[in-house]
Amino acid sequence: MHTQLLKLDPDNPDTEVLREASLILNHGGLVAIPTETVYGLAANIFDASAVAKIYTAKGRPSNNPLIVHVHSVEQAKSLVLNWNDSAQKLAEAFWPGPFTMVLDKNNLVPDCVTAGASSVALRIPKLFVTRKLIEIAGVPLAAPSANISGAISPTTASHVLKDLAGRIEMILDAGPASGGIESTVLDVRSNPPTLLRPGLITVQMIEQIIGPINQLQQLHLHSGAFPSPGMMARHYAPKTPVINVEGSGVEVLEKLKKEGLKVRLLGFQIIEDAICLPDNPVGYASALYAVLHDLDAMGLDRIVIALPPDTPQWLAIRDRLNRAATAAD
Ligand code: TXA
Ligand code: MG
Numbered sequence: 001m002h003t004q005l006l007k008l009d010p011d012n013p014d015t016e017v018l019r020e021a022s023l024i025l026n027h028g029g030l031v032a033i034p035t036e037t038v039y040g041l042a043a044n045i046f047d048a049s050a051v052a053k054i055y056t057a058k059g060r061p062s063n064n065p066l067i068v069h070v071h072s073v074e075q076a077k078s079l080v081l082n083w084n085d086s087a088q089k090l091a092e093a094f095w096p097g098p099f100t101m102v103l104d105k106n107n108l109v110p111d112c113v114t115a116g117a118s119s120v121a122l123r124i125p126k127l128f129v130t131r132k133l134i135e136i137a138g139v140p141l142a143a144p145s146a147n148i149s150g151a152i153s154p155t156t157a158s159h160v161l162k163d164l165a166g167r168i169e170m171i172l173d174a175g176p177a178s179g180g181i182e183s184t185v186l187d188v189r190s191n192p193p194t195l196l197r198p199g200l201i202t203v204q205m206i207e208q209i210i211g212p213i214n215q216l217q218q219l220h221l222h223s224g225a226f227p228s229p230g231m232m233a234r235h236y237a238p239k240t241p242v243i244n245v246e247g248s249g250v251e252v253l254e255k256l257k258k259e260g261l262k263v264r265l266l267g268f269q270i271i272e273d274a275i276c277l278p279d280n281p282v283g284y285a286s287a288l289y290a291v292l293h294d295l296d297a298m299g300l301d302r303i304v305i306a307l308p309p310d311t312p313q314w315l316a317i318r319d320r321l322n323r324a325a326t327a328a329d
Contacts (some may be wrong), residue, residue, distance in 0.1 A: 026139070
């Protein structure tokens with residue numbers, strides 16, 4: 001299959017290009033779409049064979065449900081059984097944006113999208129072009145990150161191309177994703193709601209809107225019982241072995257270099273053989289995956305990462321870095 005790559009202005013997209021993409025989606029094809037977090041791999045949620053193609057193209061385990069992307073709160077409500085108070089408040093605060101809510105699905109949502117679960121994960125993406133595409137397609141779009149399962153999520157169209165060329169019909173290129181890490185996922189069925197995946201919408205931001213929430217996330221990271229099947233310990237990982245260290249990482253870098261290994265440090269200092277990332281979580285997230293994609297292409301023996309501080313505002317970043325460093329089984 002030839003994969004078409006089409007460029008789009010994220011704020012003022014060419015309607016003809018969006019129509020072409022919609023046509024593919026309405027005929028059961030796959031289109032990689034830009035979002036403000038990472039690129040997604042989209043299919044029409046009402047087309048079971050198209051949804052099945054997502055799992056095949058990504059090599060995604062069939063027990064891992066997909067996020068459903070909608071263009072409006074009305075469309076979100078049309079897919080769930082009970083839209084509660086918390087959902088309403090959180091939607092008003094964080095949609096459109098990097099925030100996903102898990103709610104009880106109604107029977108419009110096919111089981112293939114939720115991997116058989118009775119719940120559905122919903123999100124309204126921030127980019128105008130993404131919402132416009134969903135509107136023109138006329139159907140909600142199931143879209144996991146557009147990478148081979150377990151690999152680093154894509155923040156540019158060329159990252160998508162590297163993983164999925166020849167496996168999907170089209171990639172819409174609206175430039176680099178500014179958010180840089182996947183959306184926050186919150187299960188809003190429980191009272192209080194439960195954080196399933198940390199992201200740029202922080203626990204503190206959520207608690208400002210609805211009060212204290214559960215954070216099972218850490219607890220389940222290394223246990224077998226996943227409240228969210230996508231929370232396998234190893235995820236978002238480069239092929240190069242990653243070593244995480246508290247502190248500057250300089251000693252570990254020097255030690256490994258002395259052993260003759262080809263190694264780079266991802267940290268907060270400008271020194272030789274190191275890449276310096278911003279020391280704020282938003283700036284760091286925006287750059288992280290692109291840097292990991294680049295480092296992974298260098299044929300290194302190791303990537304050493306100087307972990308940011310273990311504080312609430314770095315929770316999502318530390319989560320992704322810990323996953324990146326967990327050895328594959
Ligand atoms: O930012 C994002 O969320 C990106 C963009 C493309 O929107 N999407 C994304 O999708 O990261 P994915 O499939 O890579 O991650 C979805 C996460 C997985 O951990 C999955 O297990 C969880 O959401 N999830 C999806 N549906 C769920 C459900 N019904 N119950 C619990 N967890 C669910
Ligand atoms: Mg993913």
